[in-house]
Amino acid sequence: MAAYIIRRIGQMALTLFVISILTFVISALSPLDPFAAQLDPKKTPTDLERQRDQEGFDDPIAAKYVLFYKRFFIDLGAVISGRADHTWQLTSLKTRAPVLPTMWGKMLVSLPLFIVTTIVVWTMSFPVGIYTALKRNTFQDRLITVASFTLIALPGFWISMEVIRFFTQRGIPILSPGTMGVDLDGAQGFMDMAWHMGVPGIIGAFTGIAILTRYVKGSMVEVMSQDYVRTAKAKGLSPEVVTYKHALRNASLPFVTMIAGLLPGIFGGSVIFESIYNWPGLGRWVFEANLNKDLYVVVTALFVSSALTLLGILISDILYTVADPRVRLA
């Protein structure tokens, strides 16, 4: 097991290295100048020029790559060792805010929404999926199938806009937590967040519900047609026991892998909903950085989320062996 994990980590490091080159080159190819996008009237062209020198703007791309990752890992080391007096090396080209602490802060903002969405998805799709699997080829099954396809086909941004209109026309504020510049904390802050999370959490879950329901159904249907289920039924076990004890436990195995795969979803999955609902989280941050050609933020986001994906895959593989004794790691 240990040897396996070490080997996997080695492979992952190699993959991550290739990814780091690929993503950096793609992002650094931009002909546009992030410094020119700074709209600070106090900055003279000379200041910008000095800044360009500091960030190696005119350097060859390989030098930029080395510079970026040197700073990134110095900062990462500081984050891991928890040094408080660290002067951050990696700063956003546009706002000059340190990248890693900002990312952490944004992630803390995104996390609640992400958790709510995930909980909604998983609590909705399992019962519905199992229900449709049991009612296979009936009217209910077809209805739910078509409904879930409709949910997939709904443009999420449009339905969000309509819902926002619905609520705002009735004077119910659902946009942007901590509005009006009120700085809430403690219980109030929590309530404010919880209030604003409901709608984006549910609408953001639509596609997830639809897709996961179909997965659960497929998995259940497959397991229910296995011989051992038939045997269990033939033995005269009650349908509940067969369904929930024999079938469901095996049918939910593939979903163990999915839990860890959710990790990177916190980055990319929320771009649209965070933009629409004015949620100042990770997705919006990365999106705006992209628009501002903020190279360091974009590359950091790509790198970190790729690393999270790889980590997720590793964790899920390990979880799988724990959950399913038939699987051995080699």
Added chain:
Amino acid sequence: MAEPATNTRRSSPTRDALRLFFRNKPAVVSLVMISLLVLIALAGEIFTGKPPTPEESEVIRQTQELGDRVRMSRNPRSIVDPLKTELKDKLERPYLQTLAGGIFGGFAEDKPEFIQGVYAENMRLSGAPESEIRKLSDDDIRERRKEGLSADGARAYWLGTDHLGRDVFARLWAGTTISLTVGLLVVGISVLIGISLGGIAGFFGRSRVGLPFLLMVLCGLAALVARAVDAPALVVPLVTVALVCLVLQLFAAVIGREYRAVVFVLGVLLVTGGVQFYVDSVERSTPEGRLLVQSSRAEEQAYQALIETRDLGTEVKKIENKEAGAIGEAERLARHYALEVAYARLEFEHQRFKLTKYRSDRDVALRLCGEEKERGELMKSKGRDAPAAALLAGAEKRRRMLEATEEEIKQRLSEVDKAMDEAVAELEKARVLVSTDTVARLAALREARLKVAQAGLGTTMLVRRDRELEKKFEEDFAKGLAGSTDPADKDRIKAAMGRAGALGRLLAEAEAQADWSPMMKEREEARALVKAVEENDPALLLRSHAWLNLSNAQDKPVRGEVALLQGSNAMLERRAAMRSEYHTTYSTQTRNSREGLLKAELLSGWERYPIYAKLRHFMTPVMLGLLMLVSVLLLAGAAQRAVGESKSILRKVFVPTLTVDDMVMRFTEVMMTIPTLILIIAILALFSRDVYIVMAVLGLTGWMGTTRFVRAEILSLREQDFIQAARALGVSDIRIIWRHLVPNAISPVLVSATLGVASAILLESTLSFLGLGATADQPTWGSILSEGRSYINDAGWLMLIPALAILVTVLSFNLLGEGLREAFNPKLRGR
């Protein structure tokens, strides 16, 4: 089943699948829906677009009569125009809604109570007694609604209009064409890549590639990196190694009689070379192409100049750090001077670029004259003598005028070239001087050289004086060009005349200022001065000392301090100025002209090279690259097999390394790991907004799933008995792939492609909504939706209608895909 007899008699897997599919009602309905959508999209291709104005139609008719090809940027068959704005009709509500009595939420002014209220109010205002106000009947209400609709003379828009008064119906229709095209092409690209890579990984996966292949790939990549990091010395050896490896593999393949792979590789190389050659030759033989090449080069050189100043700045900083307060005055001056020269160089570059542009504009004007002449002769042959004669005479006159300017431009170009050469030479000298720490020599030289530079800049100033004129000239030309994308000859003639006039005036101006000689003389003098100093003329040295003493009259230590501050600051200031110069002139200018040229809109001359514009499309290198990848992989396999069977010395070189499967799948893994949406957004941030770029990016980032399951499918298929049997029979690989593997593996590809279309359409609309998708003149469903979001409270239909279109389409494709999946999945069959 209705026809059991026939079905059981002739039963095949495909037939079974189809039968199963047609039992699935939602899937069949979706199929019908999609067919309808495709028909609508095809019709949209024909019937939407910008219609020509009556005047333009007349021109088109005349030109066609003369036998000329006409470029159709307008669509004469157009019945709806998605781009036409009617501001007076903005946010007009859908007529259908009025007809249907407010199904989509309804409007206050449509509701009976409202109409009743208005009626009552009007009656009261006109002084009618309360008793005369009756309750309106349904017919009355309908009548009043209609009146309200036609009161301001608005025409009926079936689906309303948007905030610019554009017809939503027309936009939706045109959007259907674009959105469906995007969806289908995205899937086309990704399926193509997926099948190629997956097929190779599945079929040839277990074979290992030899060392030469690995070396070739690594050297190729290293050469690319070396070029990117400005290490040109490394590029040549790396490329040589890669080529040697390629030749080695070709050789091995020929020895092993694997001719097919060799032919394939050579064919791909030939096609790539041919494309490159054709593109180059077109660029060399047309003024537009020359301008394109020239502008790219000018931009590159200007950037080099910019980088040079940076290097100088670094040097200055180094000196400053070396000994604070003790900067050699000479060094400082030399560096500043070098900076001046670099700046002058940038200036010259700019001038040269401008002049080249002149020249190419002139060439174009000349060619237009030639075309006019041809047209005149054509008209003559058709018996229209009077206008033909006028046309011919005009063309001839203009041609003569234009040709006269050639000398002028040539002279100026050489002048600028010379000045620039000098500037570059100065730069070199200044660099040398840094090491010789002779203050006097340097000061004298500086003075002398500054004079040279001034003389050179004087030349530039003269050219610059023409700037006003130049601007006017360019404006004229731009106008003319804008006109000439239409087939309107009048515009062309006007533009050509404007150009010719401007050039003529230019000529006159230049003649008036013919006394270049004083400046030249000054230059000669300055050169003599430099020479004298270089030969250590004591008198001059003395003078220089005096000059230097004068400039150093102030307190030295303070100067040292100030210099410390000034050294790199001055550099930075200069560089900032240069950069803004670079950005405002070169970058934008060249980029604009390049984009214009590539879009084949700038000059009507592109219609002569229709293939060129297509080859210059950014998808060409992508597709060629894919072909190259596939062919090289095949060659690697073939070479390895050939060597493995022989016992030649090559065996020692062709050490088996990685498996093909490993390479392909590791790359797929890398692509799958990178979060797609962020990657897409990052790539899209590189380009200007265009829905077809979105399409390409979606295609290039969406192939991994297909690759994986095509590979899995082929891996499982190739172990099956019928493939083994075919092998045993000696059937060739190609035949096995085409006759046995592809038909069996195609159905899951079909399923995933169908689902892929749905997600591509949805993703495109999402990107458009985020503002990364279509341009303003590309009405996709996503962009219509996105434009409507600001008016959601006043004009709900602006979002509702495209959203419904997306919903229906995506749903149809999903249901169809699901139906296909169920029909073709053998596990579900018979249940």
